[in-house]
Amino acid sequence: MDNIAGKVVVITGASSGLGEAAARALAGEGAKVVLGARRVERLRALADELSLGEGAAVATDVTDAEQVRRLVDGAVERHGRIDVILNNAGLMPHSPLERLKIADWDRMIDVNIKGVLYGIAAALPHMIRQKSGHVINVSSVAGHKVRPSSAVYAATKHAVRVISEGLRMEVKPHNIRTTVISPGAVQSELADSITEPDVAAGMQQFYDQTAIPADSFARCMLFAMSQPEDVDVNEILFRPTRQEL
DSSP, rough: OOTTTTEEEEEEEETTTTHHHHHHHHTTTOEEEEEEEOOOHHHHHHHHTOOOOTEEEOOOOOTTTHHHHHHHHHHHHHHSSSOOEEEEEOOOOOOOOOOOOHHHHHHIIIIIIIIIHHHHHHHHHHHHTTTTTEEEEEEOOGTOOOOOOOHHHHHHHHHHHHHHHHHHHHHHHTTTTEEEEEEEESSSSGGOOOOSSSHHHHHHHHHHOOOOOOOHHHHHHHHHHHTTTOOOOOOEEOOOOOOOO
């Protein structure tokens, strides 16, 4: 983990789940962490607990490009640079397509796809100027496999993988690294975003039986970040050992 101490890392969706676990792991390794999420009170409590200092918790709705830009620009103003952006914010309101949950579809597209693009747009100019940086995007096992009720969510997470691969090729001249991490069932609040009671109950039962702690994600992120600068870990797919799909 020698390459993590002192790095400036911006995290979206940092108030719970994978983002919170990432913040804890990074702070423990001596990174300078800046947190973004909508639930600002939880965010501030986490920043205080981790002793991240003034300005480390920024109210951020990733569906608003200007708010994401302010999050990243604030980190650069405070620390002089940005080394890593973790585009983590996401929603998972599963439902069968025939139920026509169009509002849920729109929310997933806005958060899971546009939110990632807005994070890239905010960080990339700074990283190009620095001639260094690392963009880490969170996809999902659902970005590799589709199951009933997950069509739109899987489509958004496949999009994250496609965007990440396009970015990987484009930023090579600027010495920027890219990683997409695709977790399986990991303990988080994702299932809480499901609006259909029967689907939510089934997913909660699956998570109760299968999910592993969120620090499993944090360890994967640390692995990618801690590699020497000439090593670019582009994709990590992991699941609980007991998860079949």
